Amino acid sequence: MTAVDFLAFTRGPLFDVALIIFIAGLAIRFVEILVLGRRRDFSEPRRGGFGSGLRTMFSRTLPETGTMKRAPTTVVAGWVFHIGFLVTLLLFVPHIEMFQAVLGFGWPGLPTPIIDFAGILAMVAMVVVLINRLRNPVMRFLSGFGDYLPWLLTFLPLITGWLVFHRLLLPYPAMLGLHILSVELLMILFPFTKLMHTFTAFLARYYTGAAFGRKGVQS
Amino acid sequence: MQIDETTPNAARSAASGDDRTLGALLAARGVSRRAFLKYSSYLASLLALPASMAPAMAASLAKAQRQSVIWLSFQECTGCTESLTRSLSPTLDDLIFDFISLDYHHTLQAASGHAAEEARMQAMEAHKGKYIVAVDGSVPVKDGGIYSTIAGMSNLDILEETTKDAFAVVAIGSCAAFGGLPLADPNPTGAVPVTELVTDKPVINIPGCPPIPEAMAAVLAHVLTFGILPELDSLGRPKSFYGESVHDRCYRRPFYDRGEFAESFDDEGAKKGWCLYKLGCKGPATSNACATVKWNGGTSFPIEAGHPCLGCSEPGFWDMGGFYRALSVPTGDVARIAAVAAGAGVVAGAAAGALHRATKSAARGKHHTVTVEELEEK
CATH class of the missing domain: 4.10.480.10 (Cytochrome-c3 hydrogenase, C-terminal domain)
Structure with a gap:
């Protein structure tokens, strides 16, 4: 298989398979959670839960002062990673072209030097959180395969993408093929790993916020 | 053969049995030494050679003898030949092409039929081990290579016969270098690139649809000057052009x-x-x-x-x-x-969720409270 055949395979049949598993997997897990529902609460609500739920989805994105004091590295590097990663993923024009093909609509992108910078920030932050996890005895004790696999699945697209952009290590078609392959690996395993938190975090926060709202408690 | 102004240059040189050096040929054409040096610098820079190599290149080129080239056209569209021979205006690139002894080329040679094949055999005999084989077009190998034949011989056989005693092989254009259009899905003729068939001789790929004429001229100049092939990349392309x-x-x-x-x-x-x-x-x-x-x-x-x-x-x-x-x-x-x-x-x-709900309610249905007395009985 030549590099061009490999690229054609990753852009063609393999992407279709990865997309099916990713989309169907997301839908299955999400709908399953929703259908399962929550236990009915017979107590009389003090306030409506809906507004509180919505607010909590976003308010919990900001760290509590206690958390910031206890684990500043996790908070700062976590923020830097998430912003860097999302900018790289959602605002790089070739990526937007891909989203447009799948979703049917696109949006404006950012100049490549900004994307380059954001990608580097995301990678550095990922290395920082990994070292932090390995150095902290408690965190290391609590971490298992299910924590390290998502790290690798996220890091590979970033590093291969950066190498494609800067034309390093391998000829462009081979490196682009590897980049797409790493993304497909991410897509295939996404619904079945902790990476699902990308979407379920908001659902969980809504449930918590809504329950607190009913009880008239600040969330 | 009667030679007049309308005779193609290559045929004219061949017919006249011209054995002058490139320097002499250029002088006869009225190309000044300054212009030739300038052209040599241009070729040297295209080949990514140091500037100091330009005079050496000019000196070598000026002394170079005519290089025998056998040009084989297989599954191709003649676009590569058109690109290489029809420059917008007569340039020094043309002179390089005029200078080589193009002993066999379907489009450019005057001879046809058996006489043409005879010219190929003669060139192979006379320049054994020294001639360059240029190939444009891919080679069909399916069904014994019957999809493209010349003078009753399959392309595969001609390629094998001609490259046997060649110095080097130059695959010109994407069809010869990588299979190009004939190899495109579903590849009905089983087309393959030259590199898959010629494994015992150096092969230079100059791909493009068509390739840049300067790439061809510079590679020829490199061979004439140094007697060796230029540096190639992993796909067999001269790094100076495809780097x-x-x-x-x-x-x-x-x-x-x-x-x-x-x-x-x-x-x-x-x-x-x-x-x-x-x-x-x-x-x-x-x-x-x-x-x-x-x-x-x-x-x-x-x-x-x-x-x-x-x-x-x-x-x-x-x-x-x-x-x-x-x-x-x-x-x-x-x-x-x-x-x-x-x-x-x-x-x-939804189905999975419903199943979980059913399991949950079934479990709840089966639940009954156990008293301490009942437990003690057990």
């Missing part, structure tokens, strides 16, 4: 970096000359010198004319998922696949 991507050398690259793209062929972006990536430009994946050497005497190149790069000097460029589809876009019908997958996922998720 950089079209994207990295493109004058529209700043628009790519700024995020300014033409969205269609006639929008404001296209008129302003913005980047053609979204219109399917394969510049990032294509290694060639189009953006620097350009075409038609340095006039322009496809992107400058407003058309995305097709990636014609890369293997399998016909099957790269469409000329007008951006490189980062998947080639399948992804919007439909995503919609179907989402629908199926929702149904499967």
Whole structure:
């Protein structure tokens, strides 16, 4: 298989398979959670839960002062990673072209030097959180395969993408093929790993916020 | 053979039994030493040789004897020959081509039929181990190679016979180098590139559809000057011409970096000359010198004319998922696949959820309170 055949395979049949598993997997897990529902609460609500739920989805994105004091590295590097990663993923024009093909609509992108910078920030932050996890005895004790696999699945697209952009290590078609392959690996395993938190975090926060709202408690 | 002004140069030289050196030939054509030195510097810089090599190159070239070249045309469209022989104006490149002894070439030779084949055999005999075989077009190997024959011989047999005593083989154009159009899916003739068949001789690939004429001239000049092949990349292409991507050398690259793209062929972006990536430009994946050497005497190149790069000097460029589809876009019908997958996922998720609910309520139904007395009985 030549590099061009490999690229054609990753852009063609393999992407279709990865997309099916990713989309169907997301839908299955999400709908399953929703259908399962929550236990009915017979107590009389003090306030409506809906507004509180919505607010909590976003308010919990900001760290509590206690958390910031206890684990500043996790908070700062976590923020830097998430912003860097999302900018790289959602605002790089070739990526937007891909989203447009799948979703049917696109949006404006950012100049490549900004994307380059954001990608580097995301990678550095990922290395920082990994070292932090390995150095902290408690965190290391609590971490298992299910924590390290998502790290690798996220890091590979970033590093291969950066190498494609800067034309390093391998000829462009081979490196682009590897980049797409790493993304497909991410897509295939996404619904079945902790990476699902990308979407379920908001659902969980809504449930918590809504329950607190009913009880008239600040969330 | 009667020689007059209308006789093609190559045929004229061959007919006259010209054994002068290139220097003598150029002097007879009225090319000054200064112009020749300038041309040598140009070729040396194209080959990425140090400037100090230019006079040495000129001296070697001036003393060079005619190089015998046998040109084999297989599954091809003659576009490569057209590109190499029909420059916009007579240039020194032409002189290089005039200077080589083109002993066999379907399009350019005067002889035909058995006489033509005889010329090939004679050249092979006379320049054994020294002649260069230039090939344009791919070689069909399916069904015994019957899909392309010349003088009753399959391309495969001619290639084998001719390259046996060759010094080197030059695969000109993407069909010879990588299979090109004939190899495109579904490849009905079983076309293969020259490199797959010639394994015991050095093969230089000069891909492109067609290749840049200067690449061919410079490679010939390199062989004439140094007697060795230029440095090649992993795909057998001279690094001096195929070492950089079209994207990295493109004058529209700043628009790519700024995020300014033409969205269609006639929008404001296209008129302003913005980047053609979204219109399917394969510049990032294509290694060639189009953006620097350009075409038609340095006039322009496809992107400058407003058309995305097709990636014609890369293997399998016909099957790269469409000329007008951006490189980062998947080639399948992804919007439909995503919609179907989402629908199926929702149904499967609902079914799984319902199953869990049923299990839960069944468990609840079976539940009954156990008293302490009942436990003690057990």
